[in-house]
Amino acid sequence: MHIEPGIVTGAKLVLSYATGIAAGGVALKLAVETVREQGARSFAARTLATMGLVFTFFQVLPHFPVGVSEVHFILGSTLFLLFGAAPAAFGLAFGLLLQGVLFVPTDLPQYGMNVTTLLVPLFAIQALASRIIPRKTAYVDLQYRQALALSTAYQSGIVAWVAFWALYGSGFGATNLANIAAFAGSYALVIVIEPLADLAVLALAKSLRGVTATGLVTPRLHNAA
Numbered sequence: 001m002h003i004e005p006g007i008v009t010g011a012k013l014v015l016s017y018a019t020g021i022a023a024g025g026v027a028l029k030l031a032v033e034t035v036r037e038q039g040a041r042s043f044a045a046r047t048l049a050t051m052g053l054v055f056t057f058f059q060v061l062p063h064f065p066v067g068v069s070e071v072h073f074i075l076g077s078t079l080f081l082l083f084g085a086a087p088a089a090f091g092l093a094f095g096l097l098l099q100g101v102l103f104v105p106t107d108l109p110q111y112g113m114n115v116t117t118l119l120v121p122l123f124a125i126q127a128l129a130s131r132i133i134p135r136k137t138a139y140v141d142l143q144y145r146q147a148l149a150l151s152t153a154y155q156s157g158i159v160a161w162v163a164f165w166a167l168y169g170s171g172f173g174a175t176n177l178a179n180i181a182a183f184a185g186s187y188a189l190v191i192v193i194e195p196l197a198d199l200a201v202l203a204l205a206k207s208l209r210g211v212t213a214t215g216l217v218t219p220r221l222h223n224a225a
Contacts, residue, residue, distance in 0.1 A: 001117050001158050002070045003110045008169030013109065015168070020112030023119040027093065030086035042215035046083040049216065050091020051098065053079065058099045066186040067179030068166040073190060074158070076122055077150040078198050081139045082205070084218035085126040092118045113165045121157025125150045135225040139218070140206035144199060151194040159184045 063072045079088040100107045170176045
């Protein structure tokens with residue numbers, strides 16, 4: 001989902017800064033609510049855990065450029081289910097920033113659009129989860145169709161934002177459209193794998209229900225709302 005350098009340039013980057021700031025504002029609002037309800041220590045611990053995982057996902061797991069962006073195993077819905085929306089949002093933003101600063105400084109001008117691409121779909125699956133997961137259901141008890149819905153929504157959001165940035169930056173030429181299609185087609189693999197990863201992680205979390213340290217995961221992981 002890293003937009004390739006040169007696709008959005010010049011004055012058009014201003015929009016990416018605006019959307020990145022807006023997404024950051026939503027994340028900050030969620031963080032304030034989370035700290036109020038669950039404590040600053042828990043929020044900080046989950047944010048650090050998410051940031052470390054995101055950095056690993058981006059830098060260590062297989063990733064390859066396709067068309068207008070790169071295909072990554074982001075596991076956004078997994079992070080949401082384990083740690084909650086606010087820690088996942090901050091972890092995604094800081095993990096992406098850390099990777100850019102340490103390893104890929106050429107990605108930093110695209111940071112606003114990349115962080116928007118990561119966070120807006122996360123906020124969308126938070127809203128979706130509240131609709132499709134009954135309040136009496138802990139996340140460890142999700143069914144495959146629910147995990148698939150969350151993962152598909154998140155990854156579809158990633159593809160939609162990547163397509164938007166590519167069209168906004170480089171227009172509707174045949175080459176650009178072909179590159180967008182190639183990226184979207186490659187990302188289908190992620191949509192297949194991620195719900196399986198969600199269920200595997202949730203099954204492990206369920207088996208560790210009695211030993212998971214309080215505050216290191218979202219309370220909803222093991223408890224109904």
